[in-house]
Amino acid sequence: MARNGFFTGLDIGTSSIKVLVAEFVSGEMNVIGVSNVPSTGVKDGIIVDIEAAAEAIKSAVKQAEEKAGITIDKVNVGLPANLLQIEPTQGMIPVPSESKEIKDEDVDSVVKSALTKSITPEREVISLVPEEFIVDGFQGIRDPRGMMGIRLEMRGLIYTGPSTILHNLRKTVERAGIVVENIVISPLAMTKSVLNEGEREFGATVIDMGGGQTTVASMRAQELQYTNIYPEGGEYITKDISKVLKTSMQIAEALKFNFGRADxxxxxxxxxxxVDVVGSDQPIDVSEYYLAEIISARIKHILERVKQDLERGRLLDLPGGIILIGGGAIMPGVVELAQEIFGTKVKLYVPNQVGIRNPMFANVISIVEYVGMMSEVDVISQRAVSGEELLRRKPVEFGMVKERVVPMFNEKVEQPVVPAQNFQEQNQPVYNPEPKEQKPKLGERVRGILGSMFD
Incomplete structure (x- = not known):
């Protein structure tokens, strides 16, 4: 059940930083303020310059405050899946009270008992999500408070990440003058927000096509089964256009946004x-087809890598199919190209929040929804994690429970991915008129995708 009140989400991306303020009233989420500013100090989803990133966050928060009409002093920050690990855990305590009635403090104690005391300084516990509580052997209990029992057990999942990334994230937000209320694992929030109940149960995969990276998350049986990050995104498409056409990044971005398509x-x-090119006084003519060849080559390269890993994990045939979100998914033809590559149903997710019906806001919306929809037991569990200094460590294994480690790839991709042609020699457009339906001219088709996002 949703909590009433105001919640603020912060999405620190490679190309942009987004802040969203929403009010929850009787289970309904109402967006009252949102901002979107260019990102600085962030590379491939990781903060590399704390001061620069803090200034960008300040700017985004200020804009959101002006739109929402409130002061933002704390935020819920999304954490990317870089080197994320998911591990099962369990804890058990005797119920200490004379009445044997289970209370909030008992839930807090059993959560803390499920956390390790081993010293592994390079990793830190981000979150613990209870899957079930067991009272005197009775399983499948979601909220044990108010029940009577002698022994309380809990089984759940612990999410851990690199201490360095978490430290830099907290430091950056604090440098911007804001308190971190919760660190939310973006893939977990993303799947819970984007997927419906049936897709979460029977299985589906969400692909977030961002600016600096592409994030993939698969959920089945209400659990996050797989997540991965590919260090390629929309910025790499822009770089490919710039290198192939020998033009500036600004012109390449304008070409991609105004005239680009993937099919x-x-x-x-x-x-x-x-198009103005380097080393020439005269602009060259570039056809829409030529531009689409450059764009589709990079997108195919990204999605084919995703397909290989999903096939390896036997996740490609999940009944829910593929759901695309992120700014890179907006481009015309991306859904059709993804269907061709994956061979399964693919759809574009569009948020239903008034004024921000744009897939590029799906991530920051999911952060706020995740926090606003946390149950009281989830809140108690998260506070136990945040308030225990010894939790900044990797959990140990329990019994024969098999560890599930989320694989990650963080290699650099420097070379442009282009079709098997010599584009540098092909400075003239390709002319091959074919009978087609009448379409508006290029100038008439400049897409104002972002123009109405703050309606």
Whole structure:
């Protein structure tokens, strides 16, 4: 059941930083303020310059405050899946009270008993999510408070991450003059928010196509089964266009945003746009088809890597299929190209919040929804994690429970991915007129995707 009150989410991305303020009233989430500013000090989803990132966060918070009409002093921050590990855990305590009635403090104690005391300084516990409580052998209990029993047990999942990343995240937000209320694991929040009840139960995969990286998360049986980060995103498409056409990054970004598409079948061979290039006084003509070849090559490269890993984990055939979110998924033809590559149903998720019906806001919306929908038991568990200094360590294994480690890839990708043609020699557009349906000219099709996001 949702908690009433105001909650603020902070999404620190490679290309942009987003802040969203929402009010929960009787289980309903109402967005009252949102901001989106260019990101600085962040590379491939990781903070590399604390001061620069803090200034960008300050700017985003200020804009959100102006729109919401409130002062923001604490935020819930999304944490990417970089080197995330998911491990099962369990704890057990005797119920100490004379009445043997289980209270809040008993839940707090059993959560703390499920946490390790071993010293592994390079990792830190981010969150503990209870899956079930057991009272005197009776299993499947979601909230044991108010029940009577002699022994209380808990089984759940612990999420851990690198201490360095977590320290830098907290330090950056604090440097911006804001308190970190909760650190939310973005893939976990993303799957819970984007997927419906049936998709979470029977299985589905969410692909977040961001600016600096692509995040993949699969959920089945209400549990996060797999998550991975690929250090390629929309910025790499822009770099490819810039390198292939020998033009500036600003022009390349404008070409991608205004005229880019991912499907070659719908791209025109005859319609062209003039592009200023380095080393030439005269602009060159670039066809929409030529531009689509550059764009689709990079997107295919990313999605084919995702497909290989999903096949390896036997997650490609989940009944819920593939759901795309993120700014990179907005481009025309991405859904059709993804369907061709994955061979399964693919859909674009569009948030239903008034004024921000844009897939690029799905992540920050999911952060606020996740925190606002936390149960009282979840809140107690998270406070136990946040308030225990010894939790800054990796959990130990319990019995024969098998550890589930989320694989990660963080390698750099420097070279542009382009079709098997010499684009540098092909400075002239490709003309091959074919009978097609009449379409508006390029200038008429400049897409104002972001223009109405703050309606």
């Amino acid at each position: 070659l079948e719908e791209a025109s061979r005859s319609e062209t746009v003039k």
